[in-house]
Amino acid sequence: MTADATVMRHISQRAQQREVVGFHGVPLPDHVNRHLSPISLSGGRPHEGFYPLTKITYEFKDHPFGEPKVAEDASKLDLKRALNYGPTEGFPQLLEFAKDLVLLTNKPGYSGWNVTLTNGSGDSLHKVFNLLLDPGDTVLLEAYTFVPTINTIGSWGGSPVPVPINFEDGGIDVDYLEQLLEGWFQGQYQEKPFPKVLYTIPTGQNPTGLSLKESKRERVYGLAKKYDFIIVEDDPYGYIQLGAFTDGVDNPFDDDTYDSARFVKERLLKSYIQYDSDGRVLRLETFSKVFAPGARLGFIVGHSELIRRIIDHSNISTKAPSGLSQVSVLSAIAHSGGARGWIEWCVKVSKVYTERKNVLIRTLLESEAYKKGYFKYNEADAGMFITIDLNLPEGDDHRLELEGLRYKAIEKGVEVVLGKNMAFTPEYAKSAKFIRLTLATASDNDELIEAARRLSQAVLSFFEQ
Structure with missing residues (x-):
């Protein structure tokens, strides 16, 4: 089966029936020769002389x-x-x-x-x-x-x-x-x-x-x-x-x-x-x-x-x-x-994100909460998120108690995303024991370290209270 036949079967009826109608008239017949220097009295594009902006100066970081x-x-x-x-x-x-x-x-x-x-x-x-x-x-x-x-x-x-x-x-x-x-x-x-x-x-x-x-x-x-x-x-x-x-x-x-x-x-x-x-x-x-x-x-x-x-x-x-x-x-x-x-810029971005990942995980793994077995880290391969798994019983509904952990984290001064909020069915929301953490928003490594310490304290308090 050809690629054309494959894709046509999957296009929705709405998209197949869509018509794009312009106001410039039908395409010119072959016998009409366009003028080499036409003057437009047809469109709605203002001449650049009407623009107040004439120059933008860009500064870039290497x-x-x-x-x-x-x-x-x-x-x-x-x-x-x-x-x-x-x-x-x-x-x-x-x-x-x-x-x-x-x-x-x-x-x-x-x-x-x-x-x-x-x-x-x-x-x-x-x-x-x-x-x-x-x-x-x-x-x-x-x-x-x-x-x-x-x-x-x-x-x-x-x-x-x-x-x-x-x-x-x-x-x-x-x-x-x-x-x-x-x-x-x-x-x-x-x-x-x-x-x-x-x-x-x-x-x-x-x-x-x-x-x-x-x-x-x-x-x-x-x-x-x-x-x-x-x-x-x-x-x-x-x-x-x-x-x-x-x-x-x-x-x-x-x-x-x-x-x-x-x-x-x-x-x-x-x-x-x-x-x-x-x-x-x-x-x-x-x-x-x-x-x-x-x-x-x-x-x-x-x-x-x-x-x-x-x-x-x-x-x-x-x-x-x-x-x-x-x-x-x-x-x-x-x-x-x-x-x-552009790819070489992505290499530099990857270097910084990897450093941030190291800093955040290292601080978490040095915490009392981790040493007591209250959570484990899941390896992340790419992107700007990592997750930690809380040591909670399998098969139970953890939604309510995890809201309690989120409240403790907020009181300690750190915001996180609960895994249950990344599920779109109750079945998977109930069983989600992980927390999503971002590497992207902190201003520097010191802020990441402080965030990890606050989160660790919230986890410790959650399990021991």
Whole structure:
């Protein structure tokens, strides 16, 4: 079966019926020759002379938390274009970068792919589920996940079904997934339609920080082909790699030998789209985690027919992403040196996050609460989150008592996210004994150390009172 036939079957009726109607009239017939220097009296794009803003000066850091330097003429996109309406799919210069980055890191396994820019991953998810879901369609996803996604799925009529996470094996439980699909029509969800989509965060999973092994990813893609569903791969964290925790000091990125080629080869796990042969993977990337969340800028990679229909949706909703956001990101890209320079910036970001991980875990493991066996640490591979497991009885409902722990943490002066709040079914919320901690928000290592001490005191107080 061809990739075109595969993707067309999965497009929702809403997306198939969408028409994009412009006001410029029908396309010109071949016999009409355009004037070489036309004057426009047709559009609504103001001349740049009306813009009060004429120049933006950017300062960039060559290392996270480093000293800023003024970048001269860093942008490939001038302001008179950035301040005006742009192409719905994004400016060509940034699309070119996105494609270069894909080719460098996650080249799809087929030729007919394309990209489109979006207003960040939230916008990407909104448009992807609009594209794929008809009311009642079943979506599989990790039992603990970025829960706002559930609202997005529901807004388009989708019905989410949880798949457990194997904390020992690094992500979604592939054995469970296979058994679920094989026995769907005899199992607990038999009243629901057979799954149409798997939504997954396979690298630096939120909330667990786990990364699914490549052998498992290959199995999941094989299941997608066998059972004919689409994989929506959300990867906001994959470029932030975390070295394994050993002595709380060792950091593999300290020796500065990781250039872009080595980082891609040795650290980045294969995307599902690299296994893809028939266009059944939509990969979501964002500039939020290694550039700036406020830029609200990301992109989707996938089969060109799917991307075209996402652009059609943008044409009647958000239109193009912010031109100022695009010119800002392009300036950073030019300053860093293109796709390879961008990856080298990610290496530097990974170095700092790994140092933070070391500091936080080392402090936790030195605590009285840890030495008394009240919690254990779960290794995290990528991203900005780690988790600790509390030593509570298996099979009990811990929701109420964990709220008590959260209150104690607040009283001690530290805020955390309870694992139960990252579950979207009562079954998994009841059994969640873990706490999610972020490496991202503290101002420095001293603040992380103090946060770890406060959390340890709250855990100690929780168990002993």
